[in-house]
Amino acid sequence: MARLRLATVWLGGCSGCHMSFLDMDEYLLELAEIVDVVFSPLVDSKTYPEGVDVVLVEGAICNVEHMEMIHRVRSNSRVLISFGDCAVTGNVSAIRNVLGGALPVLKCSYEERSDPAGMIPSPNDIVPQLLDRVVPVHAVVKVDLFLPGCPPSGPMIRTALEKVLAGETIDLMEHHLSFGGYGRPRNSEGSSTASSSSTAPS
Ligand code: SF4
Numbered sequence: 001m002a003r004l005r006l007a008t009v010w011l012g013g014c015s016g017c018h019m020s021f022l023d024m025d026e027y028l029l030e031l032a033e034i035v036d037v038v039f040s041p042l043v044d045s046k047t048y049p050e051g052v053d054v055v056l057v058e059g060a061i062c063n064v065e066h067m068e069m070i071h072r073v074r075s076n077s078r079v080l081i082s083f084g085d086c087a088v089t090g091n092v093s094a095i096r097n098v099l100g101g102a103l104p105v106l107k108c109s110y111e112e113r114s115d116p117a118g119m120i121p122s123p124n125d126i127v128p129q130l131l132d133r134v135v136p137v138h139a140v141v142k143v144d145l146f147l148p149g150c151p152p153s154g155p156m157i158r159t160a161l162e163k164v165l166a167g168e169t170i171d172l173m174e175h176h177l178s179f180g181g182y183g184r185p186r187n188s189e190g191s192s193t194a195s196s197s198s199t200a201p202s
Contacts, residue, residue: 007039013059017084023154060093074141102130
């Protein structure tokens, strides 16, 4: 059987979901028998490649780099998993939305709460330009599977990956389908979903 091409992507999140990925412990060795990790902050890869079978996307879409990246990820991946609450709902990353836009956030962070020499960084420098609103992944591209949790537990990630890599449907428990009572996430077609019916990546 051909080895599957697995990727993980770190957008607007704290990396806690990736730490939870590592919590799969010995399953990582089993995983290494059947997948090649072709892109991830856990490996030394710089460009998101074509022909990815399954990708876990951590974090919300917060800046222009995230926006460019998620479109590339979507076009180059068969099964895209929204990985953790920041990707699924915005979660912690979206708290800044209450401030009403990128400029108030920058002023607050770099001027009002900085020392007297505080200065807003130029978007032309190394800091990517913030979007006015932080949005979850499915607000921008089609998502195939939502994997909620802050972070999702190692066993939950393992269960999801085992099923997806085998091309099986995932049935999550009800407490995984609502987020603080705010209802199920919606895919890009507007239907409620928290399961995957993706076929086996070949
Ligand atoms: S869902 Fe939680 S653990 Fe994952 S990136 Fe967001 S804040 Fe961090």
